[in-house]
Amino acid sequence: MRRITRIATVGIASAALALSATACGGKKSSDAAASPSESGGQKSAAIAYDIGGRGDQSFNDAAYAGLKKAETELKIKGAEAEPTDGEGEADKVQRLTELARKGNNPVIGVGFAYAPAIKKVAPKFPNTTFGIIDDTSVTGPNVANMVFNEEQGSYLAGVAAAKASKTGTVGFIGGVEVPLIKKFEAGFTQGVKDTNPNAKVLSTYLTQPPNFDGFAKPDLGKAAAQGQLDAGGADVIYAAAGLAGSGAIEAASAKGKWAIGVDSDQYNQAGLAKYKDSILTSVTKDVSDSVFNLIKSVEDGKPTTGEIRYGLDKDGVGLADSNPKYKEMTDLVAAVEKAKADIIAKKITVKTAP
Amino acid sequence: MKTFDKDRLMLAIAGPLLALVSAFVLTMIVLAATGINPIEPLRIMVENGGYEDIQVLIVNQAGTYYLAALAVAIGFRMNLFNIGVDGQYRLAAMISAVVGGAIALPGPLHILLIVLVAMLTGAFWAGIAGVLKAKRGVSEVVSTIMLNAIATSLIAWLILPKNLGVQVEGSNDLTTGEIAESGWFPALSLGDSGEIYGFTFIAFALGIVYWFVLNRTRFGFDLRASGASETAAAASGVDSKKMIITAMLISGAVAGLSGMPVLLGESHTYTLVFPVGVGFTGITIALLGRNSPVGIFFAALLMAFIDKASAGLDTAGYAKEIGTIMKGLIVIAVVVSYELIRRYGIRRQQQKVGEELAAGHAMKTEKEVAA
Numbered sequence: 116m117r118r119i120t121r122i123a124t125v126g127i128a129s130a131a132l133a134l135s136a137t138a139c140g141g142k143k144s145s146d147a148a149a150s151p152s153e154s155g156g157q158k159s160a161a162i163a164y165d166i167g168g169r170g171d172q173s174f175n176d177a178a179y180a181g182l183k184k185a186e187t188e189l190k191i192k193g194a195e196a197e198p199t200d201g202e203g204e205a206d207k208v209q210r211l212t213e214l215a216r217k218g219n220n221p222v223i224g225v226g227f228a229y230a231p232a233i234k235k236v237a238p239k240f241p242n243t244t245f246g247i248i249d250d251t252s253v254t255g256p257n258v259a260n261m262v263f264n265e266e267q268g269s270y271l272a273g274v275a276a277a278k279a280s281k282t283g284t285v286g287f288i289g290g291v292e293v294p295l296i297k298k299f300e301a302g303f304t305q306g307v308k309d310t311n312p313n314a315k316v317l318s319t320y321l322t323q324p325p326n327f328d329g330f331a332k333p334d335l336g337k338a339a340a341q342g343q344l345d346a347g348g349a350d351v352i353y354a355a356a357g358l359a360g361s362g363a364i365e366a367a368s369a370k371g372k373w374a375i376g377v378d379s380d381q382y383n384q385a386g387l388a389k390y391k392d393s394i395l396t397s398v399t400k401d402v403s404d405s406v407f408n409l410i411k412s413v414e415d416g417k418p419t420t421g422e423i424r425y426g427l428d429k430d431g432v433g434l435a436d437s438n439p440k441y442k443e444m445t446d447l448v449a450a451v452e453k454a455k456a457d458i459i460a461k462k463i464t465v466k467t468a469p
Numbered sequence: 470m471k472t473f474d475k476d477r478l479m480l481a482i483a484g485p486l487l488a489l490v491s492a493f494v495l496t497m498i499v500l501a502a503t504g505i506n507p508i509e510p511l512r513i514m515v516e517n518g519g520y521e522d523i524q525v526l527i528v529n530q531a532g533t534y535y536l537a538a539l540a541v542a543i544g545f546r547m548n549l550f551n552i553g554v555d556g557q558y559r560l561a562a563m564i565s566a567v568v569g570g571a572i573a574l575p576g577p578l579h580i581l582l583i584v585l586v587a588m589l590t591g592a593f594w595a596g597i598a599g600v601l602k603a604k605r606g607v608s609e610v611v612s613t614i615m616l617n618a619i620a621t622s623l624i625a626w627l628i629l630p631k632n633l634g635v636q637v638e639g640s641n642d643l644t645t646g647e648i649a650e651s652g653w654f655p656a657l658s659l660g661d662s663g664e665i666y667g668f669t670f671i672a673f674a675l676g677i678v679y680w681f682v683l684n685r686t687r688f689g690f691d692l693r694a695s696g697a698s699e700t701a702a703a704a705s706g707v708d709s710k711k712m713i714i715t716a717m718l719i720s721g722a723v724a725g726l727s728g729m730p731v732l733l734g735e736s737h738t739y740t741l742v743f744p745v746g747v748g749f750t751g752i753t754i755a756l757l758g759r760n761s762p763v764g765i766f767f768a769a770l771l772m773a774f775i776d777k778a779s780a781g782l783d784t785a786g787y788a789k790e791i792g793t794i795m796k797g798l799i800v801i802a803v804v805v806s807y808e809l810i811r812r813y814g815i816r817r818q819q820q821k822v823g824e825e826l827a828a829g830h831a832m833k834t835e836k837e838v839a840a
Contacts, residue, residue, distance in 0.1 A: 143662060144520040144781060197783050199776065201746035204735050205529060209522055227641035228742040251639030292625060293741055295641040323625035324741040
């Protein structure tokens with residue numbers, strides 16, 4: 116008898132919980148703060164970060180820089196939201212819904228992981244522009260897809276690496292083995308081979324999805340780079356690995372070899388100042404401008420929608436030249452400039468998959 | 470007898486309660502020590518928990534956690550530490566998503582097939598550890614951890630477009646192809662606030678099955694007996710090797726189910742960003758819930774609450790990692806407080822038995838006098 120009572124308790128408890136979720140009030144998380152942002156009369160824009168959130172020195176920080184720029188130049192209010200580890204699609208849907216309900220416009224999802232969520236949320240808010248970075252699979256009348264030709268920038272890095280290498284062996288380190296990072300590898304390898312057909316490219320990925328540590332843990336990047344430098348005989352390392360790439364830069368610097376940075380101009384990154392002499396160049400990906408441009412278009416009353424491609428031609432991707440030693444290598448710079456012109460003139464087509 | 474039961478019930482509640490209270494106090498101390506207002510984040514979390522859309526997220530997440538924790542608890546009941554729930558869950562979700570996406574059947578059959586494939590995959594993966602333990606004496610702790618890593622690599626390979634994966638045009642994500650609508654589990658829609666996955670209710674219903682099998686069947690008795698004392702169980706005719714394998718198979722099958730609420734209710738495909746870490750949270754929940762179906766239910770709700778209510782902390786200017794700290798402290802507090810309560814319980818029991826013996830003796834002497 117006692118046992119049965121216990122079962123009944125469980126049943127009632129679970130039913131009560133489900134009901135309390137359904138019946139009580141109907142207050143939603145967006146209701147609370149809905150008024151302040153609107154009552155101030157100030158317009159606001161929101162970004163929802165990818166795994167890692169703000170402070171990753173790389174992808175998310177670039178998006179944040181765009182929002183910051185919009186705050187100062189366009190006098191708008193910026194809102195941000197970060198994901199939690201191991202969350203699912205439902206959490207992203209809830210996050211975007213909350214940001215949109217609070218009156219933010221545009222709402223930008225940083226990273227391809229937001230695609231399914233935007234597909235669900237965007238139709239519910241026809242007057243809000245939704246931006247997504249690195250994805251064109253989700254489309255809609257109020258969706259702007261901001262994509263980059265990472266392979267083109269990486270091609271230039273390949274040209275530079277092949278020219279700078281003395282051993283004829285260069286290394287590529289990818290953070291996590293996902294299609295996006297393979298674009299970096301494909302472009303880099305092609306650039307190296309086109310410049311020096313005899314050169315060897317060592318390629319390493321730090322982790323496999325769903326383990327995204329390869330974008331976050333510098334020690335992994337450091338170990339992989341040491342392997343390529345010592346055992347592989349590489350003397351230029353290109354790391355497309357977010358925060359983990361700083362470990363690779365450190366390892367290359369310790370051995371007096373070259374490193375090539377990624378996403379932002381890492382020569383100028385304060386956190387990497389100690390190793391900056393070893394950072395030959397960086398493949399830049401102008402996420403911050405893409406974020407800023409979208410916010411501006413909404414502010415101007417002409418929201419951009421559809422695919423917005425940032426390639427070499429629009430300086431959406433490119434190669435940084437802040438390191439004076441880079442500029443000294445005139446032969447290398449000339450080769451890079453030529454390759455850039457050829458890509459823009461479509462004389463060279465860069466592969467997007469290895 | 471009745472009073473003895475009441476004592477046990479009180480002790481059973483005291484453990485988790487002590488753990489939770491000390492975990493919350495410790496969290497506040499950590500917050501205060503780092504110069505953050507110790508009350509405000511907790512207040513915001515409670516407030517977040519009051520919103521309907523967050524509640525939907527909590528209930529759905531609790532369903533997933535509940536299944537993962539049941540899987541862990543089945544192992545615990547037999548002194549088997551199945552750390553591989555996470556790998557079993559991911560592999561099962563992936564394989565069942567592939568099968569579900571490739572085959573279209575009429576409604577219920579489609580869902581049934583996906584669920585069966587998930588259970589079989591999970592059972593198979595856990596079974597490897599079970600067989601290794603039974604036949605070769607390999608510690609299941611080691612083998613399941615290693616199988617987690619192998620599952621990660623196996624999935625990463627299987628999901629490549631040249632194998633079983635699909636890369637949607639223009640997407641940087643890899644999927645296993647979308648499951649046809651016949652394979653979507655009906656959900657309880659709550660309008661604007663989202664929907665509660667239908668499978669969540671099945672998850673909670675499985676708690677009753679778990680209770681029944683463990684407490685009302687011969688198998689359950691054998692399982693618990695083997696967990697309490699393997700030699701004693703063997704002496705009473707339980708084949709311990711068979712029990713190890715069976716327990717691991719069931720644990721893995723339930724682990725395989727834990728991906729179903731999300732797969733059948735939300736994503737309808739397995740992608741690179743499918744939730745991870747569910748199995749590890751399941752271990753915490755099984756510990757906190759003391760392997761009881763009721764305890765696990767509340768522990769799963771609590772963990773889901775911390776997850777979902779803390780997610781919004783960053784918009785209020787606090788680090789959402791406060792939730793992670795809280796979960797970590799709960800684990801430590803659980804272990805410590807259960808040990809304290811266990812010792813207290815034993816002392817109390819000894820005292821009681823002593824008193825009863827003394828009283829019995831006194832009664833006897835009285836009787837003798839009367840005679």
